Amino acid sequence: MNHHVIIGNGPAGVIAAETLRKHAPAADTITLIGDEDAPPYSRMAIPYLLHGDITERGTWLRKDPLHWQQLGIALKRDRVQALDIAARTLALASGGTLAFDTLLIASGSSPMLPPIPGIHAQRVNTCWTLDDARAIEKFAAPGARVIQLGAGFIGCIIMESLVRRRVQLTVVEMGDRMVPRMMGETAGGMIRDWVQDKGVEVHTGARIESIESDPADMAAPLAVRLSSGERLPADLVISAAGVKPNIGFLEGSGVRCQHGVLTDERMQSNIPGIFAAGDCAEAFDAVFGKPIVSAIQPNAVDQAYAAAMNMAGQHVQLRGVTQINVLDTLxxxxxxxxxxxxxxxxxxxxxxxxxxxxxxxxxxxxxxxxxxxxxxxxxxxxxxxxxxxxxxxxxxxxxxxxxxxxxxxxxxxxxxxxxxxxxxxxx
Ligand SMILES: Cc1cc2nc3c(=O)[nH]c(=O)nc-3n(C[C@H](O)[C@H](O)[C@H](O)COP(=O)(O)OP(=O)(O)OC[C@H]3O[C@@H](n4cnc5c(N)ncnc54)[C@H](O)[C@@H]3O)c2cc1C
CATH class of the missing domain: 3.30.390 (Enolase-like; domain 1)
Known part of the structure; x- marks a missing residue:
């Protein structure tokens, strides 16, 4: 009888837990650990929550409250702080340790915060978690002046929600075009022209140099200074400056990481029995000819399935990393x-x-x-x-x-x- 432990209860963790339940021996135990104060949910659904198309319940990956109990999967709310590969245990923030036989690291990624003075001020938010969505809902009222830092993949997805909330939106992107890490000059320029036609103010090739905050000033609680010298009053700033894999807790553990946890084609790390999947994993991709992190949901679930099948003792290889980005920008x-x-x-x-x-x-x-x-x-x-x-x-x-x-x-x-x-x- 094995104990399979999964760190992270996002899409990768959920698919892995369910795949294990289906393919591992019935006597095996499965524990799914997540550190957020919510049932397992999909970040992809956050824009629909901000549109008002769904409620928070609509973001939950599984709606039936008895789902996990019926599958015999233990959901645990805790934060993994460290991994001891010799003892095969995890150190938990709540105190104590948790032993495992096989482990899946599916800890996802987190937004990077650029080192800008004022980035930690009130009304400056990322758009990554349900907590973030609640804060954005509070301040992104119709007519509010919202400045979005970054026009990458996630930035463009969020933009749609903000426009639908009828805010006055200004986007500041330091690249010379929109979605610079996904689109060439012509395509990125066409997206910029398109969103400008829809009433969004776009500053490309510009940086936010500082954010001044005065919560008592209801006329302008924030003011953003751009590299061009312009000073823009704002009610809300949303930072969408890219993401980085959540691998800090693995430091010194012996699990080999580069940008993410390096895996082989079976999604196994350099340590036998320890696997990784999703936004935190870096797997070999034949198209690029090198390992890459592909922080999109289809990739997370493909990798989680492959990892879980191998944890269950089957042999499944992933022959590439899903790296398609399809965007609907307004x-x-x-x-x-x-x-x-x-x-x-x-x-x-x-x-x-x-x-x-x-x-x-x-x-x-x-x-x-x-x-x-x-x-x-x-x-x-x-x-x-x-x-x-x-x-x-x-x-x-x-x-x-x-x-x-x-x-x-x-x-x-x-x-x-x-x-x-x-x-x-x-x-
Ligand atoms: C607004 C928004 C829109 C998006 N839209 C799209 C889209 O249209 N298409 C698309 O493909 N992708 C989209 N994405 C990206 C997609 O959500 C991610 O690729 C996906 O969530 C990755 O799943 P994951 O399971 O690897 O990680 P996550 O969903 O991030 O889940 C990981 C979980 O692990 C938890 N965790 C981390 N460290 C620990 C620890 N030490 N201990 C315990 N728990 C821990 C995290 O808190 C988190 O809950 C979007 C993301 C956002 C924010």
Whole structure:
């Protein structure tokens, strides 16, 4: 009889616990530990909560209060402070230790706070937890002046909620375009033009240098100073400056980490029986040719499934990291796959229709498509994913796509189906 312990009760932890219950021997025990004051929930649902489309209950990953009890999974609210790999125990914030036979680290990631004077002031929030959402709901009233720091993936998702709350929104992004780590110059510029047309003020290539706070001044409780010298009054500042994996508690434990917990294809760390999945894990990706952290939910659940199957004694390999980003920014759909920036000595093609808000960029390494950006179309998302993740050899179709990138579906039908396209999961 084994005790499987999972640190983190987000999507990765939940999928892993349920997979273990299904595939591990019935006598095994499973403990799911989370440190937030809420039932396991989805951060992805927070924008819908801020829209008012759902209540907090709508963010819960499992609604039935008896779900965990019925599965015989112990939910524990605590914070893991340290890991002792020799004793195979965890030190808990509440005191005491918890022993395990197999361990899954699914501790997710946390927002990074830029070192700006005033970043810890009242009314300056991240948008990451239910607590954050409650604070934003309080201050993001219609007409409120909201300044959002960062226009990355999460920043663009939050923007939609803020616009729907009818606030006066200003976005400050230090990159030269929107979503600079996901989109090239043309695509990022098109997203900026789109949101500006919808009434959002955007400052790209600008930094917030300081945030002054005077909670007693109801006319301007905050004032934000930009690198341009401008001073903007605000009621709320939302910091969306990227995330970092929650791996601090592993320091000195012997579990090998780089940006996240380094894993093999089975999601096992360098320590046998200790696995990692989700936003905190760094796994090898064949498209990039190196380990990467891919902090998106589909990746978290794929990795959690693979890790849990291996914890249950089965052999499941993950043959890549899911790294698709599909964004809906105030109604404009954009996608980014793989190595969208292209590769040295690679070839690329771009097709842009500015008035029609459409754009397609394809990047090749030899005859393999390694990445793509697209704006304004969802028609080819499945095909793009299949070609990039499947590393499909396009042969003569590479030149046909360079001449006319819209022939994607034809290229897929001609090449992908004829080759052994392995799924991400393999047993
Ligand atoms: C507003 C918002 C919108 C998003 N939208 C999308 C989207 O549209 N598409 C998409 O793919 N992704 C989206 N994401 C990202 C997605 O939510 C994450 O990729 C996903 O939550 C990762 O799941 P996880 O289980 O790895 O980590 P998490 O969901 O972060 O769960 C980890 C849990 O572990 C807990 N924990 C951490 N350390 C410890 C410890 N030492 N002891 C105990 N517990 C601990 C954390 O508090 C947390 O509760 C969004 C995120 C946000 C904030």
């Amino acid at each position: 109604g404009l759909i954009s996608c980014s796959f793989g190595r969208w920036q292209g590769v040295p000595a690679g070839q690329g093609v771009e097709l842009t229709d500015h008035p029609g808000h459409r754009h397609l960029s394809l990047q090749f390494d030899g005859d393999v498509m390694v990445g793509s950006n697209s704006i304004g179309t969802t028609a080819h998302i499945g095909v793009l994913r299949g070609l990039v993740e499947g590393r499909v050899k396009l042969g003569a179709w590479k030149d046909k796509l360079l001449a006319d990138p819209t022939r994607l579906m034809e290229a897929y039908l001609a090449c992908a189906q004829a080759q052994d396209r392995r799924s991400l999961l393999a047993t």
